Amino acid sequence: xxxxxxxxxxxxxxxxxxxxxxxxxxxxxxxxxxxxxxxxxxxxxxxxxxxxxxxxxxxxxxxxxxxxxxxxxxxxxxxxxxxxxxxxxxxxxxxxxxxxxxxxxxxxxxxxxxxxxxxxxxxxxxxxxxxxxxxxxxxxxxxxxxxxxxxxxxxxxxxxxxxxxxxxxxxxxxxxxxxxxxxxxxxxxxxxxxxxxxxxxxxxxxxxxxxxxxxxxxxxxxxxxxxxxxxx
Amino acid sequence: xxxxxxxxxxxxxxxxxxxxxxxxxxxxxxxxxxxxxxxxxxxxxxxxxxxxxxxxxxxxxxxxxxxxxxxxxxxxxxxxxxxxxxxxxxxxxxxxxxxxxxxxxxxxxxxxxxxxxxxxxxxxxxxxxxxxxxxxxxxxxxxxxxxxxxxxxxxxxxxxxxxxxxxxxxxxxxxxxxxxxxxxxxxxxxxxxxxxxxxxxxxxxxxxxxxxxxxxxxxxxxxxxxxxxxxxxxxxxxxxxxxxxxxxxxxxxxxxxxxxxxxxxxxxxxxxxxxxxxxxxxxxxxxxxxxxxxxxxxxxxxxxxxxxxxxxxxxxxxxxxxxxxxxxxxxxxxxxxxxxxxxxxxxxxxxxxxxxxxxxxxxxxxxxxxxxxxxxxxxxxxxxxxxxxxxxxxxxxxxxxxxxxxxxxxxxxxxxx
Numbered sequence: 001x002x003x004x005x006x007x008x009x010x011x012x013x014x015x016x017x018x019x020x021x022x023x024x025x026x027x028x029x030x031x032x033x034x035x036x037x038x039x040x041x042x043x044x045x046x047x048x049x050x051x052x053x054x055x056x057x058x059x060x061x062x063x064x065x066x067x068x069x070x071x072x073x074x075x076x077x078x079x080x081x082x083x084x085x086x087x088x089x090x091x092x093x094x095x096x097x098x099x100x101x102x103x104x105x106x107x108x109x110x111x112x113x114x115x116x117x118x119x120x121x122x123x124x125x126x127x128x129x130x131x132x133x134x135x136x137x138x139x140x141x142x143x144x145x146x147x148x149x150x151x152x153x154x155x156x157x158x159x160x161x162x163x164x165x166x167x168x169x170x171x172x173x174x175x176x177x178x179x180x181x182x183x184x185x186x187x188x189x190x191x192x193x194x195x196x197x198x199x200x201x202x203x204x205x206x207x208x209x210x211x212x213x214x215x216x217x218x219x220x221x222x223x224x225x226x227x228x229x230x231x232x
Numbered sequence: 233x234x235x236x237x238x239x240x241x242x243x244x245x246x247x248x249x250x251x252x253x254x255x256x257x258x259x260x261x262x263x264x265x266x267x268x269x270x271x272x273x274x275x276x277x278x279x280x281x282x283x284x285x286x287x288x289x290x291x292x293x294x295x296x297x298x299x300x301x302x303x304x305x306x307x308x309x310x311x312x313x314x315x316x317x318x319x320x321x322x323x324x325x326x327x328x329x330x331x332x333x334x335x336x337x338x339x340x341x342x343x344x345x346x347x348x349x350x351x352x353x354x355x356x357x358x359x360x361x362x363x364x365x366x367x368x369x370x371x372x373x374x375x376x377x378x379x380x381x382x383x384x385x386x387x388x389x390x391x392x393x394x395x396x397x398x399x400x401x402x403x404x405x406x407x408x409x410x411x412x413x414x415x416x417x418x419x420x421x422x423x424x425x426x427x428x429x430x431x432x433x434x435x436x437x438x439x440x441x442x443x444x445x446x447x448x449x450x451x452x453x454x455x456x457x458x459x460x461x462x463x464x465x466x467x468x469x470x471x472x473x474x475x476x477x478x479x480x481x482x483x484x485x486x487x488x489x490x491x492x493x494x495x496x497x498x499x500x501x502x503x504x505x506x507x508x509x510x511x512x513x514x515x516x517x518x519x520x521x522x523x524x525x526x527x528x529x530x531x532x533x534x535x536x537x538x539x540x541x542x543x544x545x546x547x548x549x550x551x552x553x554x555x556x557x558x559x560x561x562x563x564x565x566x567x568x569x570x571x572x573x574x575x576x577x578x579x580x581x582x583x584x585x586x587x588x589x590x591x592x593x594x595x596x597x598x599x600x601x602x603x604x605x606x607x608x609x610x611x612x613x614x615x616x617x618x619x620x621x622x623x624x625x626x627x628x629x630x631x632x633x634x635x636x637x638x639x640x641x642x643x644x645x646x647x648x649x
Contacts, residue, residue: 005281007252194253200260200281204253209337214315215261215522 003028003199006042010144011192015166015176017207019183019220020196026179027069030146033177034066035059046144057089063143067150071133075122079113082121082132086139099139106135109165127158134165144175151182163189183220187211240348240546247547251494252286254519259283259292262525265310268303269527286494289517290505295529297324297570300471304328311335311523320371322470323567323635327576330470333523339378341520342473345489346379349478352487352544353440353463355409357384360435362407364398364416365390368567368636369443372467372474376411376442379475385409395423406435410460413443413566414450419598421457431459440465442474443566445555466553468516468531469568471524476516477551482543485550492520495551496528497537500558511536513558514551532559532568562593564600564637574604574631574639581627582606582620582641590649594640601638607646 003025010016018026032040035056044051046062054062065086073082083106087099107114110131116124121132130150137145147166151159159182167189170176180186187193190207195216203215210216242250259280262269272293273280283289299308301324306313316333324330334342355361361380363373373390380387388405398420401407412420417439424431439460446454451462466486467474476493477486488495493516497506500513514535518526534556539549561568571591578589590605608620624641631639 005256005279005283007249007256007284009249009253195257197260197264201253201257202260202264203257213337214335215311 003032003042006199006201008194008201008204010175010177012175013170013173014191015170015178015189015207017178017180017186017190017193018196019180019186019193019210019216021220022181023198024196025199026196027148030066030148030177030179033059033064033146060089060140060142063141065137065140065142065145067130067133067137067145067147069148069152071129073121073124073129073132073136076120078118079121079124079132080117083107083113083136083139086136089140102139102141106138109138109168110135126154127161130154130158130162131165134162138169142174144177145169146177146179148179149181150178151180151185156185159185183216184211187216240548242547244547247490248286251490251519254491255286255289255494255517256280256283258517258519258521258525259527261310261522262527266308266525268299268308287505289494289496289528292528294503294515295527297330297470297530297532300324300330301328305331306333308525309333309523310525316523322371323368323569323637324470324573327573329634332471335522337520338522338524341492342375343378343382345473345492346375346475347382348489349465349475350376350379350383350385350440352478352480353409353438353465354461354481355380355383355385355438355440359385359408359438360388360406361385361409361411362388362401362405363390363411364393365412365443366416366565366567366636367392368565369413369469372442372469372566375474395420399423399429402436403434408435409438409440410436411440411442414441414446414454415444415565415598415600417441417454417458418450421454422598425457431457434459436460438463442467443469444563445553447555466533466551469566471529472518472521472526477553480542480544480546484542485538485552487542487544487546487548487550488537490548492518494519495537495549497535498530500530508539509536511552514553532557532561534558562591562602564593564602567636569602569635569637573635574602577631577634578604578606578627578639578641581630582623584608590644599638601640603640603642605642605644605649607649608643 020026031037032042033044035054035058046064049062051059083103087102090099112128113132113135124132150162163185166176178186178190187207187210193204193207193210194201195203263273263280276293278291315335317336318334318339320332322330363376365373377387377389388401436458437460439454439458439462441462442465446464455462463479464486465475466477468476477488479486496515497510497512498504498515499506506512511534514531514533516526516529516531533553535551535553537549537551542550560571562571575589589607592603594601594603628639628641
């Protein structure tokens with residue numbers, strides 16, 4: 001999806017959500033921020049530092065971690081090893097002690113992962129896999145966490161749980177950029193939101209206001225404005 | 233209310249970012265939902281995705297009052313009618329009245345805009361606030377009412393009353409804040425002076441003047457005569473509404489609500505954006521409006537933008553506005569009319585051929601009205617004069633009703649015009 005003429009900003013220690021139907025260009029933006037789109041021409045600035053031309057490891061080093069769509073965990077290896085992979089850049093610097101400390105903190109945050117630490121990650125349920133993906137992203141001590149459709153394929157109760165974790169992370173000072181199709185759930189935890197439609201932003205505002213918005217309901221339902229005008 | 237304060241404290245970079253984000257989404261919504269905008273952008277080959285900073289807005293065409301008239305009543309709405317919860321009609325400046333619609337969000341925004349302006353005028357929950365405006369500004373009366381209620385002040389809403397009644401309410405109800413136009417305030421001050429009314433028994437302390445600019449002389453004499461402190465607000469009587477800009481306690485220009493409006497100053501003749509600090513025509517783009525977005529709307533008001541920080545520490549830029557126009561609109565008591573609009577109405581009401589007429593702004597008992605001189609030739613003069621006189625009477629009534637301004641029609645010989 002081509003994304004052009006879009007400006008958005010993410011405030012420190014807030015949850016910002018990008019909502020909109022599938023294919024509206026939300027994921028493209030996350031990929032651009034992570035340095036996954038080498039030809040990207042738009043300006044990306046993080047804490048005053050331009051990220052243009054940074055490759056993914058360099059972006060991670062700046063304090064940005066991605067929880068990718070579909071979790072992308074490594075199924076055959078253990079939960080523990082999956083988490084350790086998230087601190088890959090630190091292992092190379094021989095900061096084993098620090099890594100272990102972080103690991104303990106994350107296992108405290110997700111007790112279920114501690115229980116399953118030795119299991120192959122592929123045997124986890126969808127919700128547990130999502131927690132693992134978030135935990136792995138937290139291993140590099142990000143200042144900002146990017147999440148691409150964390151609710152995808154999860155039961156409503158599990159979605160609620162995942163989003164509660166995001167709120168807790170936000171309250172700990174982590175900035176969160178959340179891409180979601182599940183507008184309802186995302187807006188309930190977010191501070192501010194942007195509504196995407198076919199590669200452009202058509203609306204933005206405090207999440208509580210967007211939640212009550214007619215236009216958001218339309219974008220969320222993926223209905224075209226034309227259908228509504230025909231009723232006139 | 234916190235949101236308002238947050239914005240006022242923003243630095244220039246944060247303000248620009250917020251304005252750009254809101255501008256982009258406003259343009260996208262206008263393009264998708266309003267055929268008028270879509271057609272014009274397409275015809276001019278404008279690619280909205282190339283609007284990458286605020287100054288890029290200069291690539292877009294202007295909107296003028298005539299476009300509002302041409303799209304009467306609902307064709308400029310950017311939301312389906314069922315999302316609209318209020319419809320305002322204002323006397324237009326062309327043939328059709330101006331119709332604007334508001335979504336619930338729009339109304340909430342207006343309330344916060346008015347609340348912010350009233351707070352800047354030091355209105356508090358302890359105030360008793362009286363609104364007296366002429367019928368042409370009835371919509372503003374409603375907006376001010378909601379704004380004042382937002383601060384929990386006690387509001388005496390706008391109703392039409394005689395000057396005696398107005399003074400009675402002012403005195404007996406212990407009004408502390410009066411919202412009115414400069415013309416009406418001067419009229420009131422004249423009346424007070426002429427009838428030797430003791431203003432000391434009044435509780436009035438704040439006068440908020442809207443609809444017209446007030447001259448320094450008038451300001452001083454009103455403050456002296458009525459024992460009040462004056463604040464002025466700037467707004468547009470047709471769309472979108474009042475208090476687009478407001479004075480703070482520094483009284484050095486009017487802070488423009490830049491979270492809701494993007495102001496530009498252009499050369500009225502060429503349309504080119506003028507360098508900062510120059511006087512030109514004020515052009516406004518709405519940034520938060522949902523139902524009736526305006527994109528580069530030419531206000532016809534002459535102003536300049538002051539970006540130097542104000543002593544009140546607000547991050548909102550100010551406009552220096554003295555009431556001058558860049559077009560031939562006449563502002564009577566806050567209601568704007570086109571000379572041509574009056575002329576066309578008179579011609580059709582009196583069934584006269586189209587001829588140039590002369591416009592004079594006059595005052596009777598401190599109340600402004602327009603006197604129009606209509607040229608007549610001898611043929612009419614001799615045998616149809618009686619009939620014409622009665623037609624004139626009904627035409628004057630009709631004009632008052634439709635444009636909200638008193639108009640006196642005088643028949644004059646051609647040579648006098």
